[in-house]
Amino acid sequence: MVLKVYGHRISEPSRAVLIFCKINMIDFEEIHVEVLKGQQFSQEYGAITPIRQIPAIVDGHLKLIESHAILIYLSCSFPGVASHWYPGDPQKRAKIHSILDWHHSHLRRGAAGLVYTTILAPLNGLRSFLQIVIQAEEILLKSLSELENVWLKDGTFLGGISQPSIADLSLACEVMQLELLNEEDYHQILSPYKKVKKWIKDVRSATAPYFDEIHEYLFESQKGIRDQMATQSGKKKVRPKM
């Protein structure tokens, strides 16, 4: 039975898994879960994961959530995957795990937190609280600084490695989420981070043409979201007005 990947292309971890499958020529079926309309709460999706998050995969009897765990599993279980994505050497692997773990509480919390509280929540009629927005923005800026000055200090890819790993793919998809912010905020947030911007281009090149193909939904959403947000008085800037 072919590998099934459940996800939505608006979700950055879903995009990472989809790009990974395509670049490694893994045969899979993409199953769109309409999370923007609550399809993850359906009885059917509850049978895939009672935690009801995306992405998820089903491979034979295995049902698995969490994109990092999925990327590691695919790297180890599909023999066609090039070894640079998840090297066998324990020290190289440890660095990749370390970056992936750091991602959760730092870059992901900042980027996904800011996009959710300033874009997705208001567009869905949910209230955002100023202190939670400020916290997400602070975490994001600290994370981008650490990404630039620690993880991208040496070499083209994260952790000073010359070829991309699953950490590059996962974190690059996270930074791409910031494209949903309005143009002024986007440039203000990212412009100090030259290495981060170059690294995004390098990950995009290394995974061409799939990086752009899978991000097309995000780019299409960007214009509509920016227009909608621009019409909402006082919500155009990252921080809600006091």
Next chain:
Amino acid sequence: MVLKVYGHRISEPSRAVLIFCKINMIDFEEIHVEVLKGQQFSQEYGAITPIRQIPAIVDGHLKLIESHAILIYLSCSFPGVASHWYPGDPQKRAKIHSILDWHHSHLRRGAAGLVYTTILAPLNGLRSFLQIVIQAEEILLKSLSELENVWLKDGTFLGGISQPSIADLSLACEVMQLELLNEEDYHQILSPYKKVKKWIKDVRSATAPYFDEIHEYLFESQKGIRDQMATQSGKKKVRPKM
């Protein structure tokens, strides 16, 4: 050169790494980093990790942060470690990665978030914001429910496994952090979760006597912290007064 473990026993991921080293008879030197007094910002600690978080290990030329990455590295690099901590089978390993990843954005964010905003921040004269406390509490309660009903649904240990893995150790140390809350809040939060309470006992037994030995600092801190918090008018309950 012997393995060096940098940490503080008030930190739940530091405790997980210390217990793991002891139960697996890994020869190591524990180096106390006085994070409550800002020692992680010293020039000396910056040479261990510019991200300045604990725990960290130094093993030969390898410097590594993030407790999950450390536990995986130790499991793979020290031959005396029993295989149940981090099984070689890709599907079993995938489940453990999945639980460890879930930990970051769910249980850890809720438990560490609540303890920080309601205990550690106020005790250090830092302001806590009501909405951030409420958010942490909501994430914690949802996480405990998923821990009880999903990860502990089948079997003694997480993911339906009969022997403890590094995920059990890591998540159990996280739940133990809640002991710093006042007694009423602690019991109110944990009492609905019978399987979680039994599982903590099972992890404690499986890692005896080291679990209690390493948690002694937490238990000693508990009384002092509860007394201090009780004297701070209006801050005795989890939620700050409106």
